[in-house]
Amino acid sequence: MSKATLVFVLRRLLQVIPVVLAIAAFNFLLLKLAPGDAADIIAGQMGHATVEFTQQLRREFGLDLPLWEQFLVYMTRLLVFDLGVSHLQGLPVIDLILARLPATLILMITAIFIAVLVGIVLGVAAARRQGTLADNLISTLALVVYAIPAFWLGLMLIVLFSIQLDILPSGGMVSIGAGHTGLAHVLDVAWHLVLPAVTLGLFYVAVYTRLMRASMLEVYGLDFIATARAKGLSEGKIAWTHAARNALLPVATLCGVQLGHLLGGSILVETVFGWPGLGRLVFDALLQRDLNLLLGILFVSSVVVVIANLVVDLLYGLLDPRIVHK
Amino acid sequence: MRGLATFWFRFRRNRAAVVGAAVLFVVVLAAIFGPWFYPVDPFDMVGRPYTVPLDQFPLGTDVAGRDILAGILHGARISLLIGLLASLAATIVGVTFGAIAGYYGGRIDDLLMRTTEFFLTIPSFVLAVVLVAIFQPSVTTVTVAIAVVSWPSVARLARGEFIAHRDREYVQGCRAIGMPDWEIILLQIMPNALPPVIVVASLMVATAILTESGLSFLGLSDPNLVSWGYMIGVARTALRTAWWMAAIPGLMIVITVLAINLIGEGLNDALNPKLRK
Numbered sequence: 001m002s003k004a005t006l007v008f009v010l011r012r013l014l015q016v017i018p019v020v021l022a023i024a025a026f027n028f029l030l031l032k033l034a035p036g037d038a039a040d041i042i043a044g045q046m047g048h049a050t051v052e053f054t055q056q057l058r059r060e061f062g063l064d065l066p067l068w069e070q071f072l073v074y075m076t077r078l079l080v081f082d083l084g085v086s087h088l089q090g091l092p093v094i095d096l097i098l099a100r101l102p103a104t105l106i107l108m109i110t111a112i113f114i115a116v117l118v119g120i121v122l123g124v125a126a127a128r129r130q131g132t133l134a135d136n137l138i139s140t141l142a143l144v145v146y147a148i149p150a151f152w153l154g155l156m157l158i159v160l161f162s163i164q165l166d167i168l169p170s171g172g173m174v175s176i177g178a179g180h181t182g183l184a185h186v187l188d189v190a191w192h193l194v195l196p197a198v199t200l201g202l203f204y205v206a207v208y209t210r211l212m213r214a215s216m217l218e219v220y221g222l223d224f225i226a227t228a229r230a231k232g233l234s235e236g237k238i239a240w241t242h243a244a245r246n247a248l249l250p251v252a253t254l255c256g257v258q259l260g261h262l263l264g265g266s267i268l269v270e271t272v273f274g275w276p277g278l279g280r281l282v283f284d285a286l287l288q289r290d291l292n293l294l295l296g297i298l299f300v301s302s303v304v305v306v307i308a309n310l311v312v313d314l315l316y317g318l319l320d321p322r323i324v325h326k
Numbered sequence: 327m328r329g330l331a332t333f334w335f336r337f338r339r340n341r342a343a344v345v346g347a348a349v350l351f352v353v354v355l356a357a358i359f360g361p362w363f364y365p366v367d368p369f370d371m372v373g374r375p376y377t378v379p380l381d382q383f384p385l386g387t388d389v390a391g392r393d394i395l396a397g398i399l400h401g402a403r404i405s406l407l408i409g410l411l412a413s414l415a416a417t418i419v420g421v422t423f424g425a426i427a428g429y430y431g432g433r434i435d436d437l438l439m440r441t442t443e444f445f446l447t448i449p450s451f452v453l454a455v456v457l458v459a460i461f462q463p464s465v466t467t468v469t470v471a472i473a474v475v476s477w478p479s480v481a482r483l484a485r486g487e488f489i490a491h492r493d494r495e496y497v498q499g500c501r502a503i504g505m506p507d508w509e510i511i512l513l514q515i516m517p518n519a520l521p522p523v524i525v526v527a528s529l530m531v532a533t534a535i536l537t538e539s540g541l542s543f544l545g546l547s548d549p550n551l552v553s554w555g556y557m558i559g560v561a562r563t564a565l566r567t568a569w570w571m572a573a574i575p576g577l578m579i580v581i582t583v584l585a586i587n588l589i590g591e592g593l594n595d596a597l598n599p600k601l602r603k
Contacts, residue, residue, distance in 0.1 A: 019444065019447065022444055023444075023447075023448065026444075026448075030456060030457075030460060033460065033461075034460040034461075035460075035461075143584065143587060143588070144580070144584060146583075146584075146587060147532070147579075147580050147581075147583035147584035147587055148576075148580050149536050149539050149540060149543075149555075149576065149579050149580075149583075150540075151539075151540060151543050151558070152539075152543075152558055152572070152576035152579065152580075155558065155562060155565060155572050155576070156569075156572075156573065156576070158565060159565060159569040159572075159573075163565065163566055163569070257446075260446070260447065260448065260449035260450060261449070261450065261451070263449040263451075263452065264449050264450055264451025264452055264454075264540075265451070267451060267452065267455070268451075268540050268543065268544070271543075271544065272562075282452070282455060282544075283544065286455070286459055286544060286545065286546070287545075289459075291459070291460065294455070294456050294459055295456065297452065298448070298449075298452050298453060298456050301449045301452050302447060302448045302449060302452075305447055305448070305449055306447055309447070
């Protein structure tokens with residue numbers, strides 16, 4: 001690693017700090033904008049709380065302090081990942097979130113993996129046959145898929161594959177009562193992952209197919225492709241080893257940009273399939289009007305996106321050796 | 327008028343866009359006049375639950391015996407209304423941000439673009455969920471929430487356009503004759519910067535409709551109004567016995583969103599002919 005690269009990596013790491021602080025401050029703002037505070041909510045749930053009791057709750061939560069002091073307390077707590085307590089489950093918000101985060105990450109990573117892989121293959125295939133029936137078919141399909149709400153697609157896939165054909169599970173992450181361990185457990189989870197991951201990934205298949213096709217057509221117009229043809233390389237070799245490698249860059253960029261979007265989609269898809277990730281937690285938090293938990297999820301998911309963007313940025317240099325960090 | 331004729335000539339060449347426009351026209355007509363021709367309250371229990379389409383009611387009834395066609399017609403109003411209003415609001419905010427940032431540059435640009443990037447970082451759907459949950463679901467809060475998560479992309483685009491134009495000769499000429507900044511921004515650069523913004527704004531209507539359907543599927547919609555996403559959410563429990571109940575409103579979303587996307591591509595061809603491949 002050259003010195004310039006090291007400086008770039010360090011500087012990029014430092015840039016994350018103000019963004020995370022801004023997200024925390026924004027979270028605090030939302031918390032204060034909400035009508036009624038935690039004490040009101042708890043008092044409301046108890047049904048017959050007195051004014052004195054509500055006041056006592058306020059003192060306990062520090063809600064009687066001046067706003068700037070509350071802000072300082074909030075920010076210091078966030079530094080040690082203290083996101084408060086979920087009012088209904090009585091557990092620390094961060095514990096609830098961390099317990100659910102792995103399932104969401106598994107779903108997101110699988111979906112994006114499917115999307116990139118299939119998107120690249122279809123995009124290259126379409127670009128190589130530009131203007132033919134196959135190209136038009138791929139492009140039209142991509143356009144239709146682009147318009148399908150993921151949560152509805154999930155329901156329709158359940159109808160087809162779980163109810164009608166009965167070949168894939170309709171929800172959950174493991175078979176209930178099976179008690180698999182080791183490899184059997186992994187396979188069981190993978191089995192349950194098929195439908196949610198395809199549902200979440202399909203939209204991005206369309207996105208990457210369209211992008212890869214456009215990007216390939218652009219690269220095909222460059223001089224080095226003409227050189228490769230003049231050398232007598234086969235079209236397959238030109239497409240995959242010369243053009244596709246260069247056409248990949250915009251796809252990698254978009255992957256990074258769309259992580260937040262992917263996480264949002266994951267919430268809906270998880271709700272449909274009962275996948276025990278952050279999405280299910282959002283749904284439960286909504287049902288129980290658990291604002292602390294909701295804001296905690298917003299904070300953690302934003303931080304996840306910031307970190308993922310950082311990783312993509314750092315990996316980008318590996319994909320494109322032309323990038324020199326100044 | 328000649329501009330409009332050229333526009334129509336170019337738009338018409340994209341056959342798919344014309345089909346999209348026709349389909350959307352039908353959906354708009356159904357939204358405006360449908361409930362008038364088919365005066366059934368979508369919340370009324372009109373018959374037995376779970377009746378199949380074409381039996382007693384054109385599209386059958388849902389789990390509570392409510393008329394699905396009535397829901398589809400009223401839902402069209404909500405989807406189109408929220409989609410249009412949210413995109414309009416997001417476009418106005420985004421263009422304002424982008425225009426000021428791009429035209430003035432420097433510190434102002436830095437500040438505005440940091441804000442924009444911040445909003446691009448936060449997972450937009452999660453933010454929309456939190457906003458609607460905090461302020462209680464209604465047409466207004468859902469519209470505002472969708473606008474809040476949609477404006478940043480417009481801001482970035484508009485900024486790029488303004489940067490490309492701010493040092494052109496015609497702008498320098500305007501400055502030389504002492505034209506005030508607001509006049510240069512609004513009357514001189516804006517007409518030139520608008521075409522790509524219009525394309526993005528039209529595609530944003532489609533995204534907004536998808537977001538609205540997702541929110542109402544989670545139960546975050548105005549409790550007094552039927553929307554397509556809400557209908558899918560209700561039908562979910564009946565998936566095993568009556569799959570069409572969820573299929574019908576979903577198909578409406580797909581058709582509407584697809585039509586808008588096709589129109590957006592046609593607009594792109596018509597307004598940015600240079601970008602055509």
